[in-house]
Amino acid sequence: MSCGEFELIARYFNRRTRSRRDVETGIGDDCALLSVPEKQTLAISTDTLVAGIHFLRDIHPADLGYKALAVNLSDLAAMGADPAWLTLAMTLPEVDETWLAAFSESLFELLEYYDMQLVGGDTTRGPLSLTLGIHGLVPQGRALKRSGAKPGDWIFVTGTLGDSAAGLALLQHRKRINDPAVHEALIKRHLRPMPRILQGQALRSLASSAIDLSDGLISDLGHVLKASGCGARINLDALPLSPALRDHFEPEEVLRWALSGGEDYELCFTVPEVHRGALDVALGHLGVPFTCIGQIAPESEGLTLLDNGKPAKFSHKGFDHFDAR
Amino acid sequence: MSCGEFELIARYFNRRTRSRRDVETGIGDDCALLSVPEKQTLAISTDTLVAGIHFLRDIHPADLGYKALAVNLSDLAAMGADPAWLTLAMTLPEVDETWLAAFSESLFELLEYYDMQLVGGDTTRGPLSLTLGIHGLVPQGRALKRSGAKPGDWIFVTGTLGDSAAGLALLQHRKRINDPAVHEALIKRHLRPMPRILQGQALRSLASSAIDLSDGLISDLGHVLKASGCGARINLDALPLSPALRDHFEPEEVLRWALSGGEDYELCFTVPEVHRGALDVALGHLGVPFTCIGQIAPESEGLTLLDNGKPAKFSHKGFDHFDAR
Numbered sequence: 001m002s003c004g005e006f007e008l009i010a011r012y013f014n015r016r017t018r019s020r021r022d023v024e025t026g027i028g029d030d031c032a033l034l035s036v037p038e039k040q041t042l043a044i045s046t047d048t049l050v051a052g053i054h055f056l057r058d059i060h061p062a063d064l065g066y067k068a069l070a071v072n073l074s075d076l077a078a079m080g081a082d083p084a085w086l087t088l089a090m091t092l093p094e095v096d097e098t099w100l101a102a103f104s105e106s107l108f109e110l111l112e113y114y115d116m117q118l119v120g121g122d123t124t125r126g127p128l129s130l131t132l133g134i135h136g137l138v139p140q141g142r143a144l145k146r147s148g149a150k151p152g153d154w155i156f157v158t159g160t161l162g163d164s165a166a167g168l169a170l171l172q173h174r175k176r177i178n179d180p181a182v183h184e185a186l187i188k189r190h191l192r193p194m195p196r197i198l199q200g201q202a203l204r205s206l207a208s209s210a211i212d213l214s215d216g217l218i219s220d221l222g223h224v225l226k227a228s229g230c231g232a233r234i235n236l237d238a239l240p241l242s243p244a245l246r247d248h249f250e251p252e253e254v255l256r257w258a259l260s261g262g263e264d265y266e267l268c269f270t271v272p273e274v275h276r277g278a279l280d281v282a283l284g285h286l287g288v289p290f291t292c293i294g295q296i297a298p299e300s301e302g303l304t305l306l307d308n309g310k311p312a313k314f315s316h317k318g319f320d321h322f323d324a325r
Numbered sequence: 326m327s328c329g330e331f332e333l334i335a336r337y338f339n340r341r342t343r344s345r346r347d348v349e350t351g352i353g354d355d356c357a358l359l360s361v362p363e364k365q366t367l368a369i370s371t372d373t374l375v376a377g378i379h380f381l382r383d384i385h386p387a388d389l390g391y392k393a394l395a396v397n398l399s400d401l402a403a404m405g406a407d408p409a410w411l412t413l414a415m416t417l418p419e420v421d422e423t424w425l426a427a428f429s430e431s432l433f434e435l436l437e438y439y440d441m442q443l444v445g446g447d448t449t450r451g452p453l454s455l456t457l458g459i460h461g462l463v464p465q466g467r468a469l470k471r472s473g474a475k476p477g478d479w480i481f482v483t484g485t486l487g488d489s490a491a492g493l494a495l496l497q498h499r500k501r502i503n504d505p506a507v508h509e510a511l512i513k514r515h516l517r518p519m520p521r522i523l524q525g526q527a528l529r530s531l532a533s534s535a536i537d538l539s540d541g542l543i544s545d546l547g548h549v550l551k552a553s554g555c556g557a558r559i560n561l562d563a564l565p566l567s568p569a570l571r572d573h574f575e576p577e578e579v580l581r582w583a584l585s586g587g588e589d590y591e592l593c594f595t596v597p598e599v600h601r602g603a604l605d606v607a608l609g610h611l612g613v614p615f616t617c618i619g620q621i622a623p624e625s626e627g628l629t630l631l632d633n634g635k636p637a638k639f640s641h642k643g644f645d646h647f648d649a650r
Contacts, residue, residue, distance in 0.1 A: 024468075025470060028471075028552065029552070030400040030401075030403035030471070030537060031368040031400050031404045031406065034367040034368075034369065035366060035367070041349060041358050043356040044412065044445060044458075045357070045445055046446065046447055048414040048416060048456065050416060075356050076356060078355035079356045081356065085369075089371050089456045119369065120369060122372050124378060126375045126378065129451065133371055134356075143358050146354050147354075212355060
């Protein structure tokens with residue numbers, strides 16, 4: 001890209017970066033300089049989103065700006081971290097001011113909602129892709145990890161499962177429903193996932209493990225079980241499903257989406273019996289439902305799916321990942 | 326990519342990650358968890374390298390693994406920071422084990438040299454590109470910034486300038502020389518730049534500003550002048566040039582490479598008169614030459630190039646950038 005193009009792009013991302021007190025130097029030097037307060041641990045994650053793989057090529061830039069940040073925030077939520085700083089490396093096929101305006105507007109809206117600051121970036125010409133580096137803070141020793149689940153702990157998920165996968169099917173015209181409001185709501189669940197930041201923070205003292213659901217419940221719970229050296233029993237009849245899903249699609253399909261559709265960006269977490277009461281207090285006022293869907297078991301049991309108490313079997317794509325362990 | 330492919334790739338990057346004591350959780354959870362010691366500031370930077378733009382498409386993977394990290398380390402060097410942690414987001418067109426082995430071997434060799442730990446990553450299928458997020462630590466208040474230069478400060482550069490640009494010209498067969506040893510040495514300067522980490526750290530108490538030379542002296546010094554609100558006088562006859570360059574290429578070309586060739590990854594820094602003596606002590610034993618090439622001037626003077634004390638004029642591509650300010 002030419003100098004002028006770089007400067008043009010920079011304008012969209014420098015113009016209204018908010019100033020956090022812990023940012024000594026933001027964009028504009030060789031590095032950003034950042035203060036981590038005493039007794040806080042830094043939590044960092046990086047994610048690449050490529051057009052045609054992680055998002056539809058015709059996605060609206062405002063949706064992309066939102067979602068790119070939201071899925072990275074979801075990783076912070078899963079650790080119980082407080083969002084702080086973002087770096088954004090963009091590869092853009094061309095300099096399209098309308099695109100840049102919509103993308104940056106939406107990104108900054110979400111950054112500001114979480115009191116985050118963009119502290120670094122890089123722009124290159126090429127096929128559209130974004131790599132975000134997200135940085136959060138969590139009190140020392142209180143981060144939620146995948147490795148702490150113990151047999152007997154209860155397994156919970158926030159929100160409802162499978163809506164995002166249904167929304168994607170509608171966006172891609174693989175499915176149709178006749179209710180425009182429901183249609184829109186499901187698509188919004190795909191394009192505008194709500195990172196469960198507050199829930200993650202509220203779980204710091206209560207959950208024994210946590211993960212965010214990006215690949216689907218079976219796959220992501222599998223990571224927790226592997227890291228914790230445990231098995232699990234999941235009650236299929238307990239999976240939280242939205243009325244939108246239940247009323248408009250076949251039960252088999254709904255179950256497949258809920259188990260392996262992916263991109264829910266809800267939290268899946270485990271809670272020891274002793275904290276189950278406190279959980280209602282901690283999460284109850286945050287406005288998002290949370291549902292017990294099963295229990296951690298010894299590793300020897302593996303993952304068992306139960307339908308009204310009876311072992312259930314499935315064989316579809318989402319299960320390959322897990323079976324291949 | 327399939328699950329099996331992801332696991333294969335992961336093996337190359339997980340197998341021998343060293344463990345720093347400040348890494349509570351490395352690769353394998355939603356985020357890495359990292360401790361920043363008291364009275365240290367975090368320095369972070371992100372850079373994307375795209376095949377065909379930032380590196381030649383036929384680059385050897387070992388050279389790419391080295392250089393991708395080295396150019397990011399150079400940003401830490403320019404702040405005087407101590408390298409700590411790396412995140413690596415890769416987009417790969419295919420899973421080529423020979424390529425992965427050579428790339429990762431070379432990357433880890435440099436990581437280990439600087440006692441760094443790879444703490445996060447992401448892999449996607451697509452046109453080859455890499456986005457690195459580099460994290461370093463610097464004592465509070467002692468980071469080198471672009472903004473501290475004052476009129477009267479002396480301008481220095483480490484090493485020699487223009488070798489990397491000459492090496493690139495040789496690699497691309499735009500130039501030829503008959504001495505194979507010199508040919509190899511210049512190409513190595515392009516493919517294997519040495520980040521000036523120790524020099525940056527030694528300059529913490531001495532330099533009033535610093536930047537690393539990635540785009541070329543004129544362009545990068547321009548960033549310092551803009552950030553510091555200053556002008557500068559550069560003595561062209563003082564520019565440090567390698568014998569390899571001087572003996573094998575035309576003077577006009579050598580000067581162009583030294584001023585605007587780019588990818589030197591040397592440091593350019595300014596030192597107040599009062600610290601000039603201490604500089605010899607601090608940098609003298611580090612084995613890399615450093616040369617005074619001019620002096621910071623008031624902003625009203627702009628950037629003046631002097632050839633044996635007389636104003637010099639140039640008009641070639643490298644100067645467009647600066648003239649366009």
